[in-house]
Amino acid sequence: MNVLLQIQQNIQSYTAGEQKIANYIIENPEKLLPMSVHELAGRLDVSSATLVRFSKMLGLKGFTELKQRVSAALTTISSTESLKEVEKGDSVEDIKKKVSLRMNHMVEQVNKVLANEQVEQAAQLIRNAENVFTFGLGASSLAAQDISQKFSRIGKHCLVNTDITLMATSMTLLKESACLIAISNSGETAEVVKLSSLAESLGIPVIGITGQLKSKVAAKAQVVLMPSSGESIPMRTAATMSLMAQLYVVDILFYNYVANNFEDSMSGIQQTKNIEI
Incomplete structure (x- = not known):
């Protein structure tokens, strides 16, 4: 670090x-x-x-x-x-140095705070679920979409939508054998908290991806995955690093799942790879 x-x-x-x-x-x-x-x-x-x-x-x-x-x-x-932060007049080379330094720092920070057992527990919850709901807003919605894209390719039924009403409806109808992956860097995003509360009331286990362990989303989650960008104050690169931290955590979760369910996962990837439209 x-x-x-x-x-x-x-x-x-x-x-x-x-x-x-x-x-x-x-x-x-x-x-x-x-x-x-x-x-x-x-x-x-x-x-x-x-x-x-x-x-x-x-x-x-x-x-x-x-x-x-x-x-x-x-x-x-x-x-x-x-x-220093990216400044007016910075060259491409300057920006590359600044961003790469922050990227390396982010990876070290995530590796430091992300608990191995929590990743394994999250992967097991996804394994046991027939329906995987994933929800986030703003930049976190990109991480939610990444989860859906990755796990769908290996045969998991993933549902992602930024409309909280549609997500709530789907969760209520498909609550049996489901899990929710709730993503919020602050852990306080109102819609993410509401959906996590609904999941709790429906008996759906929640996997929280949040940078704040003492947050409402974390409190609702059975498993908390901690992405840490190392950016604790508002800065121009902070939002980028927070998203990169979330995507890095998603990659670790996904590959842990694949490693523990290798044959099924590879079969799903091969089938989707060979799709012709």
């Missing part, structure tokens, strides 16, 4: 004192490396304990590990310009 990008992406949520430390690290990562905690504390007019707390806030053991992570991060970027 690129600690410089982690700091950059979360800087707006920091306190004034924390932002002071963060800005110095981002703007002077090379100068940080030879410094002791006492030297940096004197430079920034903060206490050594404040620097240690800042390091621990990032999930690190202390200031020494922070310097180690900064050093490692510097080997993955050509310059600290890559840490």
